[in-house]
Amino acid sequence: MADQQEKTDRIVVGVDGSESSKLALRWAARQAELTKGVVEAVTAWNIPHLYGARAWLPPSSSDEAALEGQARRELTQAVEEILGPSPHSVEVRVEARYGTAAGVLIDASRDAAVLVVGSRGLGGFSGLLLGSVAQHCVQHAACPVLVVRGGEE
Numbered sequence: 001m002a003d004q005q006e007k008t009d010r011i012v013v014g015v016d017g018s019e020s021s022k023l024a025l026r027w028a029a030r031q032a033e034l035t036k037g038v039v040e041a042v043t044a045w046n047i048p049h050l051y052g053a054r055a056w057l058p059p060s061s062s063d064e065a066a067l068e069g070q071a072r073r074e075l076t077q078a079v080e081e082i083l084g085p086s087p088h089s090v091e092v093r094v095e096a097r098y099g100t101a102a103g104v105l106i107d108a109s110r111d112a113a114v115l116v117v118g119s120r121g122l123g124g125f126s127g128l129l130l131g132s133v134a135q136h137c138v139q140h141a142a143c144p145v146l147v148v149r150g151g152e153e
């Protein structure tokens with residue numbers, strides 16, 4: 001056992017810019033400080049669907065790069081807003097991944113200590129207590145999931 005490398009806890013947190021995802025990021029950073037872990041802030045980007053178009057052509061690679069770049073910028077801005085431009089007490093990695101939010105987070109949950117998500121994201125119905133992404137993550141993640149509730153309206 002002495003030959004095994006010390007494993008650092010990886011705390012994955014889904015960030016979409018919603019208030020509950022910002023609270024989730026804040027919780028993840030505090031937990032990482034306590035456990036000497038690493039925060040992996042993850043957002044998903046996808047190619048928008050064009051409804052009503054007679055012919056659909058896949059986007060060019062430059063369109064994909066622009067969409068990914070925008071997602072990464074928005075994620076970086078959210079992290080800086082919540083934790084500051086260079087958090088000293090915890091290592092934070094930002095990742096913008098292609099796919100649906102639930103699929104990306106479930107994939108990122110592999111080998112993570114915990115997956116942290118907000119109770120509700122930016123879309124859907126505001127009256128729901130638990131959004132569809134959080135619900136899907138709770139049911140399918142490869143690690144424990146913590147759902148952080150946002151402020152009550």
